[in-house]
Amino acid sequence: MTESTTPGTASGIREFRMPDVGEGLTEAEILKWYVQPGDTVADGQVVCEVETAKAAVELPIPFDGTVHELRFPEGTTVDVGTVIITVATGAGGAPAESAAVREAAGSAGAVAAGDQAAPSAPAASDEEIEPEGRQPVLVGYGVSASSTKRRPRKPQAAPSVPGQPGAAEGGPRRPEAAAIQAEFNGHAAVVEGPTGVAGAAPAAVRPGGRPAGSAAPSVPGGRPLAKPPVRKLAKDLGIDLATVTPTGPDGIITREDVHAAASAVSVVPAPEAAALAEPVPAAAGPAREIRIPIKGVRKATAQAMVASAFTAPHVTEFITVDVTRTMKLVQELKQDPDMAGLRINPLLLVAKALLLAIRRNPEVNAAWDEANQEIVRKEYVNLGIAAATPRGLIVPNIKDAQAKTLPELASALGELVSTAREGKTSPAAMQGGTVTITNVGVFGVDTGTPILNPGESAILAFGAVKLQPWVHKGKVKPRQVTTLALSFDHRLVDGELGSKVLADIAAVLEQPKRLMTWS
Structure with missing residues (x-):
């Protein structure tokens, strides 16, 4: 957070500048002002909410005083380092008008x-003195x-000018x-x-x-x-x-x-x-085109996806699996007293299956270092979960997910989802991911070909679980079936490794007891 005192002001006007809240981001949009000129503010009080390319963040003021001026209205995109609000910290400072007014x-x-x-004013005057104030x-x-x-x-x-028509009159x-x-x-x-x-x-x-x-x-x-x-x-x-x-x-x-x-x-x-110079009546029907400015999370997502799609060579593999036993286990866990109050759903067991597959195939959890021409294998798993929010798609991640027990993983997932829906995900929570899960099944979609998050090695798409005819023990029976899709960076993960990871995930979901036998 940056602030300064305006020189030469008797009332002690201090300026608060737009801080870099996202580690290198250059701009942020002012979503909402919580104060108005004339309001009293205290050190640490939240004065506005801004949205960067990564998240919505509340900004606290770093000093006490009376709001003197709001430099920008809500909805304005402001560069980092620009003064957005001034505060009178001394006596006698009357609030100024807002910039919009x-x-x-x-x-x-x-x-x-x-x-x-x-x-x-005399006609021959060559200057006009600006009033003070x-x-x-x-x-x-x-x-x-x-x-x-x-x-x-x-x-x-x-004045009359000889030879000019109408000047004499x-x-x-x-x-x-x-x-x-x-x-x-x-x-x-x-x-x-x-x-x-x-x-x-x-x-x-x-x-x-x-x-x-x-x-x-x-x-x-x-x-x-x-x-x-x-x-x-x-x-x-x-x-x-x-x-x-x-x-x-x-x-x-x-x-x-x-x-x-x-x-x-x-x-x-x-x-x-x-x-166009004539009055244009409003259209009788709805507009045929609506232009929506691209900014904030949507702009950052678009740039990241383009960079990823045209930088990392993508490969996607698919597998359809019977998850009837996994769905039964989900119902049993919901009745378990040790899991009371936790968010229990199929995504929890899919996440656990992916973590187990990474443990069995650690080479998949890596990153490509273009500058040094090295593959960086990571001994930790920051598990990203794609979340749809009113401001766009974001991918916060669970730090060190490989070390969490099932109840701890369930708690972390529940907190991640609720924070994302409220739009309160911090920029730090969306950095440093290694692999990601995108749950397209909640929209009734069977599967897809997901694009990697920049810097990550793999992303798993979890499709809708549907009751389908399936050959089980030699007979066709209705079973709970889903389709998984794993996209990976072919520079890091070859076809054999990617196939092993996807097959392990499917095996765990088909026989959940492998969560114990393979651990």
Whole structure:
């Protein structure tokens, strides 16, 4: 966790920066703020929840004070090391506006200040002094003094210029010139009326002189008026700013406008693309396309799977096995007083069977060291369990699973699953895995060809257990049957070794007494 004290502040404003909560991750998304400006916080108090590429993590503040400012709203992805919250640790520190509110109010304040100062400001003034107090903020880079000076607003009546049509009568300025001036001044264009006096309701103008009544105003070149954070939000949501109806001061697009446009996404046919300047009615039916930003756990999973699939040569083998005896053992264990309160299911015995197979074939529990051109055989088993969560698929692992008894393994599995479902899995719990089990059977799937987690040697897919006709003791009988699939890295595991491991797992599930005879 990193923090700093802002120099030159009488009230002692301290900054809290986005920490690296995932060992080398470069960004995190702010999921939820637990505090607001003006709230009192204490050292160690959780102020927000963030999601990295690996997990959701709660961040505690490392000092006492009063929340001064929240730099980013919920849903924003922030780089590690960027200030996300400031805290007033001294007396007299009034809370500041949040970044989301400030960016909309700042623009309105700048325009209003210009309107009030225009009548009394001399026409020949070359500079406009920024008022003390609130300073311009570039989100993500803190507060800094501007090195540029704003041009003064032109007087209401344009000066007469010989040879210019309408100048002697105080005619209106060209809308294009007003828009260009507004772009450099940082606010929307103001169109003067035919008498040379600004109208009561200034309107932004798009190229061609059309008032911006239903779509975003723009300057020549077709660029709508919006601040950088709003543009980034629109980009993340896949929204074209040219189709957004602005509600901000002087026709500036706000965050609320972008969110409103995202909730009413409609597809415009290609022949009508040129008519985007006109109001576009909402589609009568549901949207045909919905764009979902790829970030957090889903983004990390996609990158890891691509890296694994195109780095490690995958081989997958399958076996179908009668697990009737294993299913009976599961029911018996549920009645065992020694297993009371523990999570007992077929996955527990599949995990135990895999650990036993690894003990009998230790060469399968290894990793490939490309840099040193070595095979690293591991004497420990960090057993990964693929878990589906609301934020995507994650694979936490049970450390040193080979040393756990059956009750200890059941307890570890239950804790792992419940923590994952709550979204509280820590990054450390998802690192250092050696082999993994993915239970596709819970979805009614028979089997699959799973992709290895990067750095691991094997992954076992456990399919659905179904009642099927099976030859048992020379007769066809209904038996509980499942299919197992083992994918492995062919650089580490050849066909013989992979076949032995899969056959051992199947043998244990077919005759669970081997858990004792092979131990």
